[in-house]
Structures are given as structure tokens and as C-alpha cells.
Amino acid sequence: MTAAFTREMLQNLAVVMEAACEDQPLTVEVEDLAVWAVTPDGARLFIGITPRTAAAN
Numbered sequence: 001m002t003a004a005f006t007r008e009m010l011q012n013l014a015v016v017m018e019a020a021c022e023d024q025p026l027t028v029e030v031e032d033l034a035v036w037a038v039t040p041d042g043a044r045l046f047i048g049i050t051p052r053t054a055a056a057n
Helices: 007-021
Strands: 027-031 034-038 044-049
Antiparallel strands (some): 027 034, 034 044
């Protein structure tokens, strides 16, 4: 699965990494039009909406 990331989404991801993960890995979940960051303790944080593509319509 692929997802397009905007600059804002990447900035949100960086904020989550700095605030919640320290040196631990962060999981990124891509669902129906949404991207979530999942912290090592299991908290799910909304990162952004994936843009629709012509193929998805």
C-alpha cells in the first residue's frame, strides 16, 4: 500500500516522533483515506488525510 504525504503530514509525524517515541520506532498505519501514527505504547494519533487519486475514484 502507498500513501502520498503532504509537508504538513510529515511535520505532524515529526512532532509525534519527538513527543512520544524518544528512540523507539513509530508505526504508520494507512487506512481508507487516513494516515495514523501509532506510538510504542499503542496510542493512535491522526497524521492526515491521504489525497484521493484518479485510480481510487
